[in-house]
Amino acid sequence: MDRKHRDPETVIVVGAGLAGLTAACALAAAGADVTVLEARDRVGGRTFSVRDGFADGQHGELGAELVTVDYTALTTLCADVGVALTEPVWIERPDTHDDETPLEGYLAEGRIVVGGELLTDSRFAAVDDEVRVALRDTPPAAHEVMEQWTRRAGLSALARGAIAGIGRMPVQYDPFQIDTHYLTTAHTGAVRRIAGGAQRLAEALARGLDVRLESPVHTVRQAGGGVLVGLEDGSRLHARQVVVAVPAFVLPTIGFDPPLPATLVGALTSLQRASGGKVVAQYAEGDLVRAALSQPVFADGPVNTAWVSNHDVTGGPAVVSGFVCGTQRHVIESDETAFAALDEVVRLAVGHDVTRLAGHRKSWTADPWALGMGVTAHQSARSSLVAQFATPERRVHFAGDHTEVELAGTMESAVRSGLRAADEVCRLPGRLSLDEINTKLVRA
Amino acid sequence: MSTIVVGAGLAGLTAARRLHDGGDDVVVLEAQPHVGGRTRTLRERLQYGQVADLGASWIDIGQDKLLEYCAQFGIAITPQVALFPTEPDGRLCAASPLRATLMVGDRRLPDEERDTVADEVRAALATVPPLPTEPVQAWASRAGLSPLAHRVFCSQSGYNPVHEPSQIPMSMFEPPHVGRACWMMADGTDSLAQAIGTGLDVRLEQPVRLVRRGRGGLVVETDTDRFTARDVVVATPVTPTLRIGFDPVLPPWKIDALLATPMTQGGKVIGQYDHGAEITRAFGLSAMSDGPISLAWTRPVGPDDSVVVLGLLADRGDGVLRDEERCLDALDRFVAAATGLRPARLAGLVQDWTQEQYAGGVVSVLLGDFPRLPSLLAQSVGPVHFAGEHTAEMWATGMDGALRSGERAADDVLRRRRVRSRGPAPRP
Numbered sequence: 001m002d003r004k005h006r007d008p009e010t011v012i013v014v015g016a017g018l019a020g021l022t023a024a025c026a027l028a029a030a031g032a033d034v035t036v037l038e039a040r041d042r043v044g045g046r047t048f049s050v051r052d053g054f055a056d057g058q059h060g061e062l063g064a065e066l067v068t069v070d071y072t073a074l075t076t077l078c079a080d081v082g083v084a085l086t087e088p089v090w091i092e093r094p095d096t097h098d099d100e101t102p103l104e105g106y107l108a109e110g111r112i113v114v115g116g117e118l119l120t121d122s123r124f125a126a127v128d129d130e131v132r133v134a135l136r137d138t139p140p141a142a143h144e145v146m147e148q149w150t151r152r153a154g155l156s157a158l159a160r161g162a163i164a165g166i167g168r169m170p171v172q173y174d175p176f177q178i179d180t181h182y183l184t185t186a187h188t189g190a191v192r193r194i195a196g197g198a199q200r201l202a203e204a205l206a207r208g209l210d211v212r213l214e215s216p217v218h219t220v221r222q223a224g225g226g227v228l229v230g231l232e233d234g235s236r237l238h239a240r241q242v243v244v245a246v247p248a249f250v251l252p253t254i255g256f257d258p259p260l261p262a263t264l265v266g267a268l269t270s271l272q273r274a275s276g277g278k279v280v281a282q283y284a285e286g287d288l289v290r291a292a293l294s295q296p297v298f299a300d301g302p303v304n305t306a307w308v309s310n311h312d313v314t315g316g317p318a319v320v321s322g323f324v325c326g327t328q329r330h331v332i333e334s335d336e337t338a339f340a341a342l343d344e345v346v347r348l349a350v351g352h353d354v355t356r357l358a359g360h361r362k363s364w365t366a367d368p369w370a371l372g373m374g375v376t377a378h379q380s381a382r383s384s385l386v387a388q389f390a391t392p393e394r395r396v397h398f399a400g401d402h403t404e405v406e407l408a409g410t411m412e413s414a415v416r417s418g419l420r421a422a423d424e425v426c427r428l429p430g431r432l433s434l435d436e437i438n439t440k441l442v443r444a
Numbered sequence: 445m446s447t448i449v450v451g452a453g454l455a456g457l458t459a460a461r462r463l464h465d466g467g468d469d470v471v472v473l474e475a476q477p478h479v480g481g482r483t484r485t486l487r488e489r490l491q492y493g494q495v496a497d498l499g500a501s502w503i504d505i506g507q508d509k510l511l512e513y514c515a516q517f518g519i520a521i522t523p524q525v526a527l528f529p530t531e532p533d534g535r536l537c538a539a540s541p542l543r544a545t546l547m548v549g550d551r552r553l554p555d556e557e558r559d560t561v562a563d564e565v566r567a568a569l570a571t572v573p574p575l576p577t578e579p580v581q582a583w584a585s586r587a588g589l590s591p592l593a594h595r596v597f598c599s600q601s602g603y604n605p606v607h608e609p610s611q612i613p614m615s616m617f618e619p620p621h622v623g624r625a626c627w628m629m630a631d632g633t634d635s636l637a638q639a640i641g642t643g644l645d646v647r648l649e650q651p652v653r654l655v656r657r658g659r660g661g662l663v664v665e666t667d668t669d670r671f672t673a674r675d676v677v678v679a680t681p682v683t684p685t686l687r688i689g690f691d692p693v694l695p696p697w698k699i700d701a702l703l704a705t706p707m708t709q710g711g712k713v714i715g716q717y718d719h720g721a722e723i724t725r726a727f728g729l730s731a732m733s734d735g736p737i738s739l740a741w742t743r744p745v746g747p748d749d750s751v752v753v754l755g756l757l758a759d760r761g762d763g764v765l766r767d768e769e770r771c772l773d774a775l776d777r778f779v780a781a782a783t784g785l786r787p788a789r790l791a792g793l794v795q796d797w798t799q800e801q802y803a804g805g806v807v808s809v810l811l812g813d814f815p816r817l818p819s820l821l822a823q824s825v826g827p828v829h830f831a832g833e834h835t836a837e838m839w840a841t842g843m844d845g846a847l848r849s850g851e852r853a854a855d856d857v858l859r860r861r862r863v864r865s866r867g868p869a870p871r872p
Contacts, residue, residue: 144693148686148690252581254585
């Protein structure tokens with residue numbers, strides 16, 4: 001059937017994060033009548049840029065921020081909606097050889113904090129050597145977790161501390177959860193950021209869409225050729241199809257009718273959660289902070305990774321974001337401990353005391369619409385999990401960074417999943433009545 | 445020695461006891477300076493020598509292995525209680541816990557209002573039957589519970605099993621399998637671990653870092669020492685198991701199963717108050733709330749009319765559990781709301797299992813044994829065997845499961861010995 005001859009498809013998208021907004025934009029462009037329901041008072045989900053209290057109109061990132069060369073869908077989308085990306089910055093050592101692992105690429109003198117000290121000179125050289133020998137002589141198995149490997153390889157306490165931040169950086173898991181391919185094969189290389197803040201992309205996508213904020217979804221019921229979406233305030237909206245684009249831990253908070261399949265619920269409850277959040281602060285000593293932290297600084301303490309979040313800004317103060325995860329996440333749960341932990345890493349990297357002008361912190365675990373920083377299933381188990389997460393239930397489709405095998409847990413997989421879900425919606429045929437079949441189909 | 449058991453919690457000690465009694469030469473290596481693991485009891489923090497159970501508390505009817513061990517080791521139990529009132533028809537359903545003392549915010553719901561809420565949930569269970577695997581919160585929404593009933597029904601997950609309502613299957617609640625007839629260990633929960641461990645060679649403060657194959661058997665390395673054995677029983681919780689190195693590397697199916705079994709996060713707040721008899725009367729069987737403390741109950745009244753109140757808190761990532769004062773203040777307000785009194789707090793403490801490096805959380809998320817991983821978690825990898833509540837075929841996540849798993853792991857060791865000692869087949 002030609003879609004033009006039918007009423008526009010009505011679609012409700014649940015969640016105005018990158019996945020939901022990408023889907024909504026693509027559907028609107030295809031002529032669908034789209035409503036986006038968002039629980040929070042803002043769009044962007046786990047992309048969340050903050051400016052309040054920061055001098056010179058600078059921003060910090062409390063959520064996702066990096067864009068790598070693999071992010072083809074996101075880069076294209078940014079170009080389509082007129083959102084600029086920054087110039088790239090190398091976050092591994094720029095002189096990393098092709099045959100070196102990411103772990104070796106991140107091990108850089110003056111960028112590793114262990115036990116409250118910056119690793120330099122002979123101490124750094126010894127650790128660098130120890131880690132390289134361990135990688136060569138006792139390489140991690142593909143399915144081994146980082147902590148088991150460091151114990152099996154017999155790494156010293158100093159070397160384990162030196163790589164504790166590097167290992168936690170990619171997906172914010174504790175060492176006992178980290179997939180070793182992040183140490184051995186998953187190079188990041190050069191990264192860009194979204195100019196002016198990662199949330200800009202979500203805001204650009206939302207422009208022109210019917211996005212209803214502060215509208216948490218309570219139920220999703222399929223009946224009679226359509227879907228009835230119930231909001232927490234008791235109101236109901238009807239659509240022919242629904243795209244549910246909420247984080248993996250939020251999905252089972254929604255009452256589905258019929259209930260989600262047992263295998264899907266089983267997969268959802270067996271996920272390793274990245275718990276914790278971020279702390280960002282603006283420091284007065286802009287040039288010194290930029291010099292020390294434009295490339296990441298890794299630590300064995302609660303702030304596992306710290307870097308300048310607005311690396312394209314060349315003057316004025318500097319904004320640094322720090323990641324806190326897993327067993328250390330209590331540090332992000334109060335202003336005092338969160339800012340003290342970030343100040344300490346920045347002080348060590350810069351070499352002397354720094355002046356914090358303003359700051360923000362965010363525990364994604366405490367956020368009821370995230371319930372964690374995210375999930376990045378291990379390579380070995382990911383495909384069978386994604387098979388559960390990405391499969392539509394008749395008129396209900398699923399999107400989100402956890403629903404793609406490749407680049408799972410990133411802004412890129414969020415965007416790709418949104419595009420995929422939009423295509424799924426558009427492919428669903430309209431129902432032909434008997435009359436239409438009788439009049440339109442050729443009979444033998 | 446012939447077997448090393450890693451971890452002196454209930455599972456490890458049970459395995460060691462069974463092997464020891466069978467004539468095996470067993471050493472138990474424990475990371476902490478005490479035995480008992482997540483059944484730990486403190487005896488110095490409260491007044492009048494009252495015990496503070498930091499982890500597991502309850503023995504339930506049907507936990508026959510646990511009851512059998514208590515009988516065997518002469519563990520005294522407290523008088524039998526039901527944790528929750530029954531329905532008017534005498535049965536227990538997922539709505540019954542709401543008929544206990546129920547607090548919403550800092551207000552105790554009047555009994556009539558409370559029963560209306562419970563009646564609403566009960567009716568919904570009948571008209572919108574939950575799937576066993578349906579998340580509690582998803583069912584509460586699908587069933588169309590009113591906002592109040594929804595909130596208090598979901599808050600049950602904060603104590604059973606200290607987790608989020610979106611992560612718990614309805615089979616945990618309906619039909620109920622705990623709370624009908626329960627007991628505590630009169631002298632503290634760790635008295636069972638102490639009794640099982642008596643006479644065993646338990647080495648404390650020996651955190652195991654690596655289990656590797658060496659010449660003539662397995663080598664187990666701690667921070668300071670090295671032990672060798674023919675077999676090793678790893679009886680640590682899920683998270684600490686993922687922190688031990690294995691050489692050769694554990695097979696993918698084992699690591700995948702461990703990674704698919706995260707642990708619930710939370711802790712316990714314990715306060716000792718005066719006016720014990722009045723608090724006990726006002727609490728009734730137990731008291732629940734929609735606040736940070738989801739369930740609290742009392743131990744039998746102690747000397748000078750003192751009473752120990754224990755409360756469970758799920759870790760919401762909001763800092764409450766890290767802040768002893770906030771937790772104890774929440775317990776004070778909980779007790780005040782439940783009783784209408786302002787009893788003096790004589791002592792108090794908080795146990796945060798999330799922060800315990802050798803626990804990594806409260807229990808494994810194998811709730812209602814779904815999604816059926818315990819048998820995979822239980823299977824041996826050559827001479828390396830596995831025990832712990834998460835490996836139990838029944839009552840996984842409980843003390844009873846820990847005991848069952850310990851016995852099973854000991855049998856795994858002995859069976860391997862029997863099979864190996866037969867040697868090559870005789871030539872014809």
